[in-house]
Amino acid sequence: MPKRTHEPKDKAESGFSRRNFLKTVGAGGVAAGAVLAKAPGVDAQTGAAAVGPGPVPVTLNVNGKTLRLDIEPRTTLLDALRMHLSDPMTGNKRGCDRGACGACTMLVDGRTVYACSTLAIEVQGKKIRNVDGLAENGKLHPVQQAFCDKDALMCGFCTPGFVVASVGLLEKHPNPTPEQIRKGLDGNICRCGTFSRIFEAVSSVKGVQRG
Amino acid sequence: MASSSSKQGQGRGGAPQAPPVDPKYNWTSTPRTVVGSRVKRLDGPDKVSGRAKYTFDVARPGMLYGRIIRSPYPHAKVVSIDLSPAQQIKGFKTALIVRDPKDDKTNVLMYQGDEVAAVVADTEEHAIDAARAVKVQYEPLPAVISVDAALAGRAPEVFTGGNVRPGQTQQAGDLDAGFKDAKFTLDQTYQTHVITHVCMESHGTVCEWDGDKLTAWVTTQGVNSARDNFASGLSIPQSNVRVICQYMGGGFGSKLQLGPEGLICAKLAKQAGAPVKLMLDRKEEHLVTGNRPSAAAHIKAGVSADGVLVAYDAESWGTGGAGQGAGGFQLPYIYLAPNKRRTHKDVFINTGTQRPMRAPGHPQASFLTEIMMDELADLAKMDPIQFRLKNLPPEAPNAMWGSYLKEGAEGFGWNKRHPTGDPTPGSIKTGMGVAIGTWGGGGRGPSVAHCEVGSDGSVIMRVGTQDIGTGTRTLVAMVTADALGLQPSQVTPEIGDTQYGVSGGSGGSTTAASTSPGMRIAALKALEALKEKIAPELGASADALVAEGGRIYVKDNKAKGMSWPDACKRIGTQPITADADWQPGMTSVTTSGAQFAEVKVDVKTGIVRVTRVLAIQDCGLVLNQLTAESQVYGGIVGSLNFALFEDRILDRRTGQMVNPNMEWYLLAGMSDIPSIEVRLKNMPERGVVGLGEPPTVPTAAAVALAVRNATGFTVRSLPLTPAKIIQSLQQKA
Numbered sequence: 001m002p003k004r005t006h007e008p009k010d011k012a013e014s015g016f017s018r019r020n021f022l023k024t025v026g027a028g029g030v031a032a033g034a035v036l037a038k039a040p041g042v043d044a045q046t047g048a049a050a051v052g053p054g055p056v057p058v059t060l061n062v063n064g065k066t067l068r069l070d071i072e073p074r075t076t077l078l079d080a081l082r083m084h085l086s087d088p089m090t091g092n093k094r095g096c097d098r099g100a101c102g103a104c105t106m107l108v109d110g111r112t113v114y115a116c117s118t119l120a121i122e123v124q125g126k127k128i129r130n131v132d133g134l135a136e137n138g139k140l141h142p143v144q145q146a147f148c149d150k151d152a153l154m155c156g157f158c159t160p161g162f163v164v165a166s167v168g169l170l171e172k173h174p175n176p177t178p179e180q181i182r183k184g185l186d187g188n189i190c191r192c193g194t195f196s197r198i199f200e201a202v203s204s205v206k207g208v209q210r211g
Numbered sequence: 212m213a214s215s216s217s218k219q220g221q222g223r224g225g226a227p228q229a230p231p232v233d234p235k236y237n238w239t240s241t242p243r244t245v246v247g248s249r250v251k252r253l254d255g256p257d258k259v260s261g262r263a264k265y266t267f268d269v270a271r272p273g274m275l276y277g278r279i280i281r282s283p284y285p286h287a288k289v290v291s292i293d294l295s296p297a298q299q300i301k302g303f304k305t306a307l308i309v310r311d312p313k314d315d316k317t318n319v320l321m322y323q324g325d326e327v328a329a330v331v332a333d334t335e336e337h338a339i340d341a342a343r344a345v346k347v348q349y350e351p352l353p354a355v356i357s358v359d360a361a362l363a364g365r366a367p368e369v370f371t372g373g374n375v376r377p378g379q380t381q382q383a384g385d386l387d388a389g390f391k392d393a394k395f396t397l398d399q400t401y402q403t404h405v406i407t408h409v410c411m412e413s414h415g416t417v418c419e420w421d422g423d424k425l426t427a428w429v430t431t432q433g434v435n436s437a438r439d440n441f442a443s444g445l446s447i448p449q450s451n452v453r454v455i456c457q458y459m460g461g462g463f464g465s466k467l468q469l470g471p472e473g474l475i476c477a478k479l480a481k482q483a484g485a486p487v488k489l490m491l492d493r494k495e496e497h498l499v500t501g502n503r504p505s506a507a508a509h510i511k512a513g514v515s516a517d518g519v520l521v522a523y524d525a526e527s528w529g530t531g532g533a534g535q536g537a538g539g540f541q542l543p544y545i546y547l548a549p550n551k552r553r554t555h556k557d558v559f560i561n562t563g564t565q566r567p568m569r570a571p572g573h574p575q576a577s578f579l580t581e582i583m584m585d586e587l588a589d590l591a592k593m594d595p596i597q598f599r600l601k602n603l604p605p606e607a608p609n610a611m612w613g614s615y616l617k618e619g620a621e622g623f624g625w626n627k628r629h630p631t632g633d634p635t636p637g638s639i640k641t642g643m644g645v646a647i648g649t650w651g652g653g654g655r656g657p658s659v660a661h662c663e664v665g666s667d668g669s670v671i672m673r674v675g676t677q678d679i680g681t682g683t684r685t686l687v688a689m690v691t692a693d694a695l696g697l698q699p700s701q702v703t704p705e706i707g708d709t710q711y712g713v714s715g716g717s718g719g720s721t722t723a724a725s726t727s728p729g730m731r732i733a734a735l736k737a738l739e740a741l742k743e744k745i746a747p748e749l750g751a752s753a754d755a756l757v758a759e760g761g762r763i764y765v766k767d768n769k770a771k772g773m774s775w776p777d778a779c780k781r782i783g784t785q786p787i788t789a790d791a792d793w794q795p796g797m798t799s800v801t802t803s804g805a806q807f808a809e810v811k812v813d814v815k816t817g818i819v820r821v822t823r824v825l826a827i828q829d830c831g832l833v834l835n836q837l838t839a840e841s842q843v844y845g846g847i848v849g850s851l852n853f854a855l856f857e858d859r860i861l862d863r864r865t866g867q868m869v870n871p872n873m874e875w876y877l878l879a880g881m882s883d884i885p886s887i888e889v890r891l892k893n894m895p896e897r898g899v900v901g902l903g904e905p906p907t908v909p910t911a912a913a914v915a916l917a918v919r920n921a922t923g924f925t926v927r928s929l930p931l932t933p934a935k936i937i938q939s940l941q942q943k944a
Contacts, residue, residue: 072336082268083335090268091261093460095411096493096873103411131261140256148255151837154845155680156258157267157411157460163259185881189873191411191461192680193848195884197841 051121058121062089063133069120077123078104078115081130091131091160095189102188105161105168106130110211112168112187131160134167142205143167152201154192162188166202171211178203232796236732238832238895242759245693247893249837253685253699254458254678263458266430267490269417275304277479277489278338279472280328280345281498282320285561285866286354286369289318289327293346297330300344302337305483306330309475319352321533322562323867324498326471331479331487354561356866358505358530361558370534370559378538378555389522389550393513395590396522401579402507402928403911405530405859406852407497408568409878412460414500415490416473418480425477426453429469432462432679433716438709440469445477456677457707463849464567465501466679467718497871501566502859504537505529506575510583512543518591518601523548528556529575531565540572544580545612545649546602561866562859567718569846570650570904574853574911581646581912582927585919589631595645595916596620608897609801612647615827615892616805619645622890623807623825632923638815640923641822644916645807648908652830652901653800654724656793658714662691662733664741664787668776670695672734673705676714676726681903682838683722689835690727694734696758697775720901723834724798727899732791740787745778798898802905804828806847808885808913812921814940817933819855821885821914829892831900836891839902843889846906852879854911858930 052073060067062081071084081089092115095101099117106115107129115130134141143166146152153159162185169176169184176184181202190198234240257263294306309326312318320327327347332338353367360366361374368374390396410430417428425447431437434454442449459466476489491500506529513522520543529537536557543551588598596616606613619625625643633640663671672691678684687704691697705711715725742753742763749756749772751765756772764772809823826843833839856877860869870876894900911929918936919925924943926935 074336079335083270088268088270089261090264090270093265093267093411098493098872098874100873101411131259135260140260144256144259147259148251151252151255151841153252153255153258154682154841155411155461156254156263156458157265159258160261182882187880189411189878189880191409191463191849191878193845194841195848195879195881196844196887199881199884 056121059124060120060128061126062128062130071120073119073121075120076116077106077118077120077128080120089130089132092164093157093160095158100189101158101161102165103158103161105164105188107164107168110168110171112165129164131164134163141167142208143170143202146201146205147198150197150201150204152194152197154194158188158190162190162198167208169202170205170208174208174210176202230794232728232732232794236735236797238797238898241694243693243895244696244759245689245699247833247836250685250689250699250835252682252838253688253704258458265412265458265460266415266417266428266456267412267460269428269488271417271419271486274417274486274488275331275333275483276335276338277329277331277476277487278342279326279475279489279495280330280342280347281495282323282325282327282349283867284320284349284351284354285323285356286352287320287349288352289320290348290350292328294328296344296346297341300332300337300341302333303341304331304333305479306341306345307475307479307482322498324495324563326475329475329479331483354866356560356861356863358528358558358560361560362528362556369561374559376536376557376559378557380552380554382552384550386522386524386550386552390513392515392521394516395587396511396513397583397586397590398511399583399586399927400507400509401582403505403575403578404929405502405505406568406857407502407859407876408463408465408500408566409496409857409873409876410461410463410465413491413493413496414466414470414472415488416476417486417488418477419486420481423447424451426455427473427477428455429473430459430466431456431469432466432677432718434677434707434709435675435713436467436716437469437473441473441477444469444474452709454709455707459677459679462679462717463569464571464718467567467716470500493873494871497859497868497876499563501568502532502563503568503571504531504535504565506537506540506579508542508579510579512583512587514587514591518593518598520546520548520587520602521550523551525553527553528558530558530560532560532562533564534559535564537565540576540579542576542580543583544576545604545647546580546584547604562861569849569907573648573650573904573908574850577646577648577908577912578915578929581909582915582919582925585644585916586925596625599647608894609799609803611803611829611892612805615803616645616647619805619807619825619827625807628920631920633921638813640812640814640921641809642812642917642919642921643807643809644913644918644920645805646909646912646916648804648806648905650720650802650901650905650908651800652720652724652802652905654721654728654793654798654899655715656725658725658729658793659712660726660729660733660791661712662737662789664737664779664782666779666782666784666786668779670697670702671705672702672730673711674714674726674730675706675709675712676722677707677717679717681717681722681842682835683717683726685838686723686727686834687730690730691734694731695738696763697761720903720905724831724899724901725793727834728793728797729791731797732794733789736789736791737787740789741778741782744781745773748781749773796898799831799900802828802830802900802902804905804909806909806913808910808917810914810917810921812918812936814922817936817940819914819918819931819936821851824885824910824913825888825890826906827890827892828902828906829894830902830905831897832895833891833893834899839891840889842902843891843906844887846904847887847910848879848884849907850910851883851914854914854929855931
């Protein structure tokens with residue numbers, strides 16, 4: 001079965017480059033990059049800053065808002081937003097915790113990622129969007145509306161992931177072919193079996209702006 | 212047929228202890244303006260926006276996280292448990308020993324994942340750390356892993372009374388005479404495998420104590436049964452427990468009863484003096500929260516020269532895991548066999564135990580029977596549909612298979628089906644298959660509905676049921692609105708909380724049929740009271756008033772009436788209230804369905820693609836056409852997964868599950884979904900029956916038969932993996 005694969009991350013974007021680390025140290029130990037931990041060190045082989053295992057300050061840009069968290073470096077993007085905010089964002093779900101079911105799908109700089117398999121600390125400085133931020137002023141995103149209109153959901157637990165994956169797909173291909181819809185949503189699983197209706201819903205959406 | 216098939220479903224239709232419903236409340240007593248139409252889910256916007264709060268999303272002030280330590284072995288004795296390393300972990304709060312090593316009654320673990328101990332910490336990450344730190348010493352014991360070994364007596368004796376429990380033999384007619392009448396005979400073995408429920412939301416609870424009162428958010432198919440499970444498991448009064456489940460992420464039968472994790476969570480919360488959330492992870496889900504038992508049958512069958520199944524002799528077995536049977540499947544499923552014998556053995560192995568899974572027993576019975584039917588049809592040189600028509604029970608409102616087979620053949624293009632084995636050159640072979648299914652469904656009490664109509668025109672319908680994803684919340688509003696001549700959006704449905712009264716669990720396709728009569732009667736009673744209030748003003752008797760289109764008016768003089776809000780202004784300060792329970796007469800039992808499948812099989816790679824499915828399905832009175840169709844789509848996809856992809860694979864030596872995840876436990880994705888046509892048959896005169904389970908019964912057999920028709924060889928076990936198809940092809944060659 002085809003599954004969506006993640007393209008390898010660009011190391012230079014990771015926020016942990018040697019250059020950033022040296023800059024930070026040069027500034028007298030002040031956490032200019034906002035990634036520095038209580039016990040900083042350098043991995044001898046990669047040169048990356050070693051942080052943790054205790055909580056470190058992490059700044060995320062989610063749905064256009066800046067969020068400051070104090071979390072362990074191992075915390076995933078999904079768990080950070082679901083469990084480590086005073087006002088938690090629980091829209092996206094955790095189904096498998098291994099990047100297979102897609103219930104956690106979020107958009108990072110316009111690309112779909114499995115938030116259960118993405119460390120929060122790695123996506124600092126990037127534009128993160130999740131299902132909680134799709135509706136504007138109480139008005140559902142056209143994709144969300146189409147899911148409601150076509151009954152493209154049953155228990156609804158996988159739905160946030162499917163909705164975000166569909167938004168990601170339509171921002172890339174505003175007029176997708178049936179094949180593009182199928183491939184674009186192959187990384188998500190619905191156990192209730194709503195696929196036919198999700199396909200119908202996504203096919204019916206018009207007017208999503210290219211992202 | 213009605214009496215025998217009603218036994219097939221979980222729902223029994225209820226022994227009619229209550230008096231039959233007064234005809235004035237019947238489904239035909241008012242025009243159906245909302246019932247039967249296509250109504251979008253009222254909670255759709257909450258679900259698509261992420262606002263819907265599942266148990267997994269519940270956060271309580273000061274909430275801690277629980278985690279269970281589980282057996283890595285399929286069979287082992289707990290020798291010692293050392294909690295002290297966990298106590299050193301940052302954030303550790305408390306721990307609980309579930310299996311006391313000193314207690315010989317409970318210190319033996321019967322399957323991988325069996326509960327040993329549990330911990331609580333301030334964050335989920337720390338709870339995982341603490342659970343890992345607990346030191347448990349096990350003494351591994353010999354385990355039964357293979358059903359075949361258990362049957363052959365080659366497995367260690369693990370279960371009291373033996374690993375194999377012989378069941379009774381059922382017999383009818385004269386089998387020897389039947390075989391004498393047979394012109395063609397068959398002797399084959401058919402098998403289905405174990406699959407797990409894979410609910411997208413794992414099992415779990417959030418438990419919060421206030422003194423001796425427990426509030427529990429549970430992802431459950433039955434808030435009331437969960438409450439009773441907490442009460443009996445914790446030895447506290449039921450009145451001290453409140454269970455809430457507003458949204459839940461799939462159950463498919465595995466969430467009908469509260470699992471051990473629920474009681475552990477409640478105990479941990481008590482011990483910690485704080486709310487505790489304990490959600491299982493994906494691996495735990497596969498191991499301990501239930502599975503569909505396997506089924507197998509060695510079948511000898513005989514067919515007369517004119518295509519009648521005159522003899523049927525089946526020896527069946529199956530496993531439901533550690534100490535659980537698997538016998539709940541009827542053979543030869545729906546078909547008549549005047550001379551038959553069936554003997555069943557339950558086989559116990561050291562795995563997590565079975566739980567009901569979407570139409571328990573039926574997909575298995577369907578596969579074991581339908582593959583044989585096509586093999587027999589080929590022997591008798593008959594078309595599979597003609598052969599089935601010869602062997603079906605007489606047609607009746609609850610036995611419509613013959614009609615559906617004929618209609619489906621026409622609609623699907625059955626006349627284009629080639630005989631067994633696609634003669635087209637090349638590696639891609641095309642084929643068609645058909646199978647039928649049934650399920651009991653039906654309604655039962657108690658399921659008490661409470662209706663309130665306020666002076667501002669607001670309507671509340673309250674019932675202690677739950678929405679497991681089928682759209683129950685929307686049905687509550689629809690049935691109420693339909694009775695009151697309103698729109699569903701004008702009704703506030705209140706469900707998913709034990710404070711809303713008594714109703715049954717959502718299992719056996721019984722929720723709609725169990726809840727809708729009480730709701731309709733309560734709404735109509737409230738309407739009667741409202742009519743009494745306004746009748747004098749309208750100068751007519753209450754009986755002469757009609758509620759329709761948001762107005763109440765005099766039957767013979769439509770202009771004489773008032774709007775719903777105006778009518779409700781006459782109610783006064785106390786709202787009108789009315790209660791009603793399920794009553795016989797508005798529901799019935801047993802569905803019929805037929806499904807046609809078309810596949811393309813690449814005989815070079817063994818890959819099967821299902822290209823088309825046609826489902827013809829009835830469910831009595833259709834309440835919401837839109838969500839009912841969704842149930843059928845979903846049932847088909849579930850059965851397609853059963854046919855082609857999912858499989859609980861055990862390591863033959865260690866007895867551990869090798870694919871307790873979602874990347875190697877395969878499930879269909881968007882590219883695997885065929886074009887599906889759903890033809891839902893509305894039968895208002897039968898009342899409500901139920902639909903959650905019926906459509907998931909026949910797909911797997913229809914797909915397997917389409918593969919047989921395409922390739923010309925018969926795979927007699929599921930799943931139809933590429934490896935198995937290649938292997939069969941090689942054996943055939």
